Amino acid sequence: MAITNTDRTSYFPLIEKRYGEKMSYWYAVMKKLEGKKYPEQIAHLKENYGFSQAHANALVMYSRGSKSAARFSSVSDYYKSLDPKQAKLVKAIFAAIKKKHPKLTLVIAWNQPMLKSGEKYVFGVSTSKNHISIAPWSEKVLKKFAPEFKEYRVTKKTIALPNDWKVDQKLLCDMVAAGVKEKSI
Template identity: 55%
Template sequence: RLKDLNTDKYQEQIAFLRENHGFSQAHANALVMYHRGSRSSNKFGTPENYFKSIDPQTAQTIKKIFAAVTAKHKNLELVMAWNQPMLRLDTGYIVGVSVSKNHLTLNPFSADVLKLVAPRLKNYEVKKHTFRVPLDWKVDAALIRAMAKARIAEMTRQ
């Protein structure tokens, strides 16, 4: 927890979230700023408002990603966290998506989940806790479902 970190230095807080919890720079920044009192981290309010704010084709791709997961896991909730749409189970996140100029970044919130599906990610740019797909990605529903299933299993073991 940030309040237990015993530092008010922005860079140290960001590094803590990125290195220990796999946060992207944007997510870490949003959390640190919220921790410091900023309320702009709730910029969109709802996933619907978020989808209206981005390119329609990109929004459609993201909706297909989430639909692939919720078709099998109906108890997941689509929420906004750190100004990004995410699927949540109780208080834990299953998968989140962030939009960049030339790609989408998918985050299963677990390096172990990424390792599990690593052979299926060889055509993508994989980072420590995330991987990138094109904005107009033809959604690999089986891959997304496998990641979600593994993440849910991981969360229920904890």
């Protein structure tokens, strides 16, 4: 069962069921790991109890005081967290796409802005200090459009663009159209 709620406690019934102990037991385990670094706590749960990464992360982060995985309640909150230059670029990218594809929905998922067609993700953006990454949510679409981005770093899932990239509306819209078409098949 997939968790769609960002509240870390939403994992707890699954943790109890899968690992056979009540949460009080797991709180005691985490108490013993108090003061250890995050990777050590995660490794302990995975190696000693067979926890998945998602379950271990939920328990570790909850025990560290983080009750929710959500950092942004809206796209505008996300924009406020960015450097103004990056925010301007990300807004321009989404504006260009939404102009041609107004039925797509702009949402926050995994603490990043994403465009959805119905229930399927078709495009996303993430940021780091020196670049932004765009993701068409399809390896097939990425492979098709990779030659258009040959001067940039292209991985299996993303394209890293400089913070001063000039938005190419046609290219972005063609990429998104290919993704929407693929998802609707």
